[in-house]
């Protein structure tokens with residue numbers, strides 16, 4: 036019987052709440068970001084006194100809690116008052132004036148948007164939102180296609196605070212001068228977590244996502260080490276989940292160093308990006324490339340333009356952004372005639388299924 040002793044039964048799992056390891060899960064407490072959250076609150080405070088708020092540009096490397104800290108502030112704001120409406124916009128998903136104006140209508144409770152132009156629906160949203168106060172967050176703002184929405188918000192909404200989040204510190208310089216001079220945001224920089232902070236965050240997740248005592252200490256240490264080395268908490272969440280899955284796959288009742296090391300090996304060949312962060316167009320492009328790997332940009336454009344009225348340059352920029360995010364690989368080839376073409380493929384296998 037001995038060799039079967041450590042086997043998991045069908046009904047057994049090492050996970051208690053696997054969804055707590057999802058990248059978009061917002062934990063109850065966001066450790067080590069109290070000061071940054073306090074800064075955000077200070078920017079919103081004037082709205083409580085019926086004054087205009089302070090705007091804020093939030094920057095820092097990927098996976099260090101910018102989005103989650105902000106989402107927590109929005110969550111608590113919603114519980115505190117009905118007078119201030121938080122509007123969160125992920126600019127990978129909503130990158131045009133129209134898409135954002137439409138979402139503002141949804142938040143304002145205005146339904147008659149059908150067959151109306153961008154400007155009209157924006158005006159309707161403002162009419163309603165101006166009865167209250169608004170906090171905007173434009174996350175991944177460097178992916179915003181039409182900056183004019185920022186201009187219109189700054190001009191036409193009376194009482195608001197605008198947060199912009201980006202990895203690119205220099206992005207502010209690319210912002211239209213007319214918007215910049217209306218905004219003059221304060222800057223809040225997120226520093227990477229220390230080793231101990233990384234450990235603290237992962238420990239918190241380990242405790243709520245897994246059955247108690249399934250992690251062998253050295254295996255968990257290994258995951259913390261790798262996460263701290265890469266400086267991205269998403270890596271840690273992936274490693275926790277993947278190690279658990281590998282252990283379950285082997286019907287083991289414990290997650291051992293061997294499982295953690297296997298998970299790390301898997302990680303090395305991938306880059307992480309949350310598929311839920313992707314906009315419709317990016318998903319569409321990714322699907323095209325998946326269907327026909329090694330397509331040239333021109334071939335992709337032929338299909339893309341049938342569904343989206345965008346220029347070739349826009350597609351080119353989107354593909355480059357997707358390469359940067361680790362989703363696509365662009366390979367430069369030289370033709371027999373000496374010309375250059377680029378072929379596009381999906382980068383490795385992704386961590387999350389698309």
Ligand SMILES: Nc1ncnc2c1ncn2[C@@H]1O[C@H](COP(=O)(O)OP(=O)(O)OP(=O)(O)O)[C@@H](O)[C@H]1O
Nearest residue numbers: 058065066096097098099100101102103236268269
């Ligand atoms: N202090 C923390 N406590 C708990 N979880 C955290 C903390 N910081 C980050 N995380 C988790 O790590 C992951 C990455 O964090 P987040 O999405 O906020 O990164 P980000 O800084 O916005 O990165 P990016 O620039 O790539 O968007 C999320 O799943 C988040 O819940």
Ligand SMILES: [Mg+2]
Nearest residue numbers: 101102103174
């Ligand atoms: Mg983010």
